[in-house]
Amino acid sequence: MSESKPRPTVGLRSLLPYLRAYRGTLAVVAVLSLVAAAGTLVQPLVTRELLNAIGARESFGRFVLILVGLLIGASVVDSVREYLLQRTAEGIVLSSRRRLTGHLLRLPIVEYDRRRVGDLLSRVGADTTLLRAVVTSGLFEIVSGAVMVLGSATAMIVLDPLLFAVTLVGLAAGLAAGIGFAGKVRKASLEAQTRVGEMTSAVERAISAARTIRASRAEARETEVVSASARDAYDAGLRIARLQAFIRPTVVTAIQGSFLLVLGVGGARVASGHITVGDLVAFILFLFFLVMPLGGALQAYTQLQAGLGALERIEEILTLPAETDHDTGAAGVPVGGPAVEFDQVGFSYENGDPVLRDVSFTVPYGTRTALVGPSGAGKSTLLSLVERFYELESGQLRVAGRDVRDQPRDELRSHLGYVEQEAPVLAGTLRDNLLLASPSATDAQMADVLAAVNLTDLIDRTPLGLDAQVGEGGVLLSGGERQRLAIARTLLSAPPILLLDEPTSNLDARNEAALRQAISAVAENRTLIVVAHRLSTVVDSDQIVVLEHGKVVAVGRHAELLESSPLYRELAAHQFLVAADS
Template identity: 55%
Template sequence: MSSPSARPARRFGRPVDDGPRATFRQLLPYLLEHRRVLGWVIVISVLGAGASLAQPLLVSQVITVVEDDGDLGPLVALLVALVVVGALLSGFGHYLLQRTGEGVVLSSRRALVRRMLHLPISEFDQRRTGDLVSRVGSDTTLLRAVLTQGLVEAIGGSLTFVGALIAMIIIDPVLLGLTVLVIAVSVVTVVLLSQRIRIASRKAQEKVGDLAAAVERSISSVRTVRAANATEREFAVVEQNAVGAWEQGIKVAKISALVVPISSIALQVSFLVVLGVGGFRVASGVIGVADLVAFILFLFLLIGPLGQAFGAITSVNAALGALGRIQEIIGLPSESEGDADVVPAASTASRAAVEFDDVHFRYPEAAHRTEEEKVIAEVVGEHPRDKTVLAGVSFSVPVGSRTALVGPSGAGKSTVLSLIERFYDPTAGVIRMGGDDIRGLERTELRSRIGYVEQDAPVLAGTLRDNLLLGTPGATDEQCVAVLRSVNLDEVLDRDERGLDAQVGEDGVMLSGGERQRLAIARALLAAPPILLLDESTSSLDGVNEQRMREAIDAVAEDRTLIVIAHRLSTVVDSDQIVVLDHGRVVGVGTHSELVVSTPLYRELAKHQLLV
C-alpha cells in the first residue's frame, strides 16, 4: 500500500501531473515551413559573425601600427565599415526573424483552429471554451519567442563562438582554459534549470487558460450574474484565477531570472580572470598588449553567443510547454477521422426519410471534467455524460410527413436530433435515411440534407445577413428579405436603416428571445433542405408570432419532412405522427387522438395542458 506522500498532488479534484509535453521534433515543422527565410537569416548571421570576428583582429593591428608609428587611416576606415555592416546585417536579420516568428504563430493558429472546428462534439462537451480560446491566443504567441529570442540567432552566434574559441586558442591556450572552466559551470547550471522552466511555463499557460475560461463564463452570463446579485462573487472567482496565473507567472520569472545573473557572473568572472592572469602574462613577456586586447575582445564575442544560447534555452523550453498544450488539441482525432473504418449496416427496402432501428446511446464519459464540475453539472440538470440516454429506440418517419417528439425533460428528445445530425454515433443500433445507414454517408452530404434549429436558437455575432448566409452563402438579398418577412421579422428588418446589414450583437443580444428564435428558423428555412429538425422552435414565441411561425413552417414544409420537438402539445397535435419518449424509450407512436387512448404518459401530458 502506497504511503500518502507517494500519491500525486491534487488540484480542483484531479491529480496534478506534468501534462502534455512537446518535443523539439514537434516544433520543427513550424520552423521548416519558413525554411527559405530562415536560410537567409542564417546566411546573414554567418556574415555578421564574420564581421564581428574580424573586428578584434583589426583592433590588434591598430595597436601594433600605433606602436610602430604607422598609418592608421585604412585600418580605422575598415574597422568603421565592419561595425556599420555588422549593425545593418543585425537589423535586417532581426526583421526577418520577427516576420518569420509571426508566420510561425499564424501557421500554428491555423492548424489549431482547423482542428478545433473539426473536433467531435463530445470534446466541446468536456472542455471549457475559455481554455480553448487561450490556446489559440496565448499559447501560440509563445512560439514566436523561439525565433525572436535567440534560437536562430544562436546558430549564427555559434559560429562566432567557435571562431572566437579558435582565435583565443591561437593567442593563449592557458587563458582560454581558465575562461572555459568558468563558462562550463554556468552552462551546467542553466541546463539544470531548463527543465524547471519548461514545466513552470506550461503550468503558467494552464493558469492563463483557467483565467480565460472564468472570464468567458462571467461575460457570457453577465445578465444572469447581475440579476442574481452575484457580481462580486463572480469577480472573486475570476480574481482567484487571475491571482493563480500571476503566481505561476512569478514562478516562471524567478526561475528565468536566475539565467540572467548566471550569464552576467560568467562574463564578469571571465573578464577578471583574463584581466588579472593576462596582465601577469603580458608583464612576463609571454604575450603582447595587442594580443591581450584582442583576447579580451574575443572573450566578449565568446560570452555574447553564450548569452544567446541561454536565452534560446529559456525561450525554447517555454515554447515547448505551450506547444504541448497546442499539440494536445491537434493530436485529437477529428470528427470524421474514424469514418473510414466504420462498416455501415446493410441498406433496406424502406424509403423512410429517417428510421431508428433499436438505437442505444450513452454519452462519452466526461474525462476532462473535474469532480466538482461533474457535481455542478448534476445540480444544474445537465445530462450525466456517463449514463444511458436512449435504450432500444425504434420509429420511422415517412417522407414528407410531420413527426413530433414529445415527453418529459431528459427523455432523450434532443439526443435523437443530435444523432440524426451525427454529432454523435449510436452506441448500438442503426439510423437510416432513405434506407441507408447514415454512417455510410459523408457528413457534409448528410448535413446538406438537414436543416437544424437548436433549442436555444443560437445567433452569431454579426449582421442579419451573416446569420442567414451561414448555411446558404449563395442566397440573394431578395431571398433573405423574403424569408425574414415569412417569419414575421419585418420589424427587425425595418427598424434599422441598414436593413440586412443591421448588427445583432454578441449572441444576438440586440434581439429579443423570440426574434432570435425566428432568425434561427429563418436561417434553416432559407436553405430549404429535404429534412427540417426543429428543437423547441416556438418555445419563446407569443401566440400571434407562434401562429405566424406555424404558417411559415407549413408553407415551407410542403414536400419536406419535419421532425419537431415540443413541450407545448398544442403546437403538434395536428402532426402526422407523434413519438412519445420516456427515459430513453419509445412508449407510444400515433396521432394525438390515438395516443390519448393508448398511451398513459401522453394522456397525462395532454390533460395537464387542457387538451383532453
C-alpha cells in the same frame, strides 16, 4: 467516462512542421547569420592590427576604414536578418492559429462537452503567441550564438591557450548553474499556461452570464472566482520569475568574473612579454563575443523551453482526432425508403448512463413527426444522432435508406436543416447569420425568409437593413427574435429534412402562430422532425412519438394518443389541451 489522453511529448523535432513552409526564408536567415557572425569575428583581429600599427607608429587608416565598414555591414545584415526572422515568426503564429482553429472546429462534439471554452481560446491566443519567441529569440538565437561561441573560442585558443583555460574556469560553474535552472522553466511554463487557460475560462464564464450574475447580485462572488484563478496564474508566473531571477544573476556573475580573471592574468601575460597589448585587447573582444552569445543563448534556451511548453498544449489539441468518415464501401441507396428510420438505437453519454434504449420508429418522406415527452427523455439526443454529432452505440439509424455511418458527414448534413434548442445567433449582422448555411443567397431570398418567420421589422427598423448588427450572441435581439432568426437561417438553405429542437420555446402566442404557418408553408414536400414541449404546436403532426426514460412508449396522432397513452394524456392535461379527468 473515458480517461483523457496524456499530453504528447514534444521536442525540437515537433517544431519542424511549423518551420517547413518557411525553410527558404530560414535558409536565407541562416546564411545572413553566418555572414554577420564572420564579420563580427573579424573585428577583434582588425582591432589587434590597428593597435599594433599604432604601437609601431605605422599607418593605420586602412584598419579604421575596415572596422567602420565591418560595423556598418554587420548592422545592415542584422537588420535584414531580424526582419526576415520576425516576419517568419509572425507567419508561424498565423499558420498555427489557422491550423488550430480549423482543427478545433472539426473536433467531435464530445470534446466540447469535456473542455472549457476559455481554455481553448487561451491555446489559440496566448499559447500560439509564445511560438513567436521560439523562432525569434529561441531557436535561431541559440544557433547564431553557437556560431559566435565556436568562432570566438577558436580565435581565443589561437591567441593564448592559457588565457582561454582561465576563461573557461570562470564561465563553467556559472553556466552550469544557469542551464540547470533554465531546464526547469518548461514544466513551470506549461503549468503557467494551463493556469492562464483556466483564468480565461473563468472570465469567459462570467462575461457570458453577465446579466444573470448582475440580476443575482453575485458580482462579488464571481469576482472572487476569477480572482482565485488569476491568483493561481500569478503564482505559476512567479515560479517562472524565480527561476529566471536565478539565471540572469548567475550568468552575469560568471561573465564579470571571467572578465576580471582575463584582465588580471592577461595583464601579467603582457607584462611578462608573452602577448602584446593588441593580443590582449583582441582576446578581450573575443571574450565579449563569447560570453554575450552564451548569455543570450541561455536566455533563448529558457524562452525555447517556455515555447515548447506552449507547443505541448497546442499539440494536445491537434493530436485529438477530428470528425472522420469511415468508408465502409456501402453503395448509396436511392431515395425511396423512409426519410429517417431508428432501428433499436441505443446511446449513452460519457457518464455511462443510458440515454436511449432500443428506440425504433420511422419518419416517412414529406411528413411531420413530433417528439414529445418529459425533460431528459432523450428527444434532443435523437436529433444529435441524426446529425452525427455523436455515434450511436447500438442499433441502426438510417437517413434516406442508408446508415448514417456509411455517409460522409458533409453529404449527410447537406440534406439536413438543424435548429438548436438555444438558437445561437452569431455576433455580426443579420446578413452574416443568414448566409452561414447559404453563402450564395440573394438579398431578396433573405428578405423572403425573414418575412416567413415574421422578422421583416428587423430590416425595417434601421437604414442598415440586412447589415444591422445583432450584437454578441444576438444580445440586441429579443429571445423570440433570436429563435426565429435561427429558424430563418435554416429555412433559407431549404434542406429536404428539417430538425427543429423546441422551435417555439421563446415565442409569444402571436409569433408562435406566425411561425407555425411559416413551418407549414416550407414543410410541403419536406420532412420535419420537431422536438416540442408545447404540445399545441404539434397536435396536427402526422405522427407523434412519445418518449420516456429513453424509450418509445407510444406512437400515433394526437387523438389516438389521447386514448392510448396515459403519459401523453397527462402531458396534454397539464397544458390544458384536454380535461385532466378525460
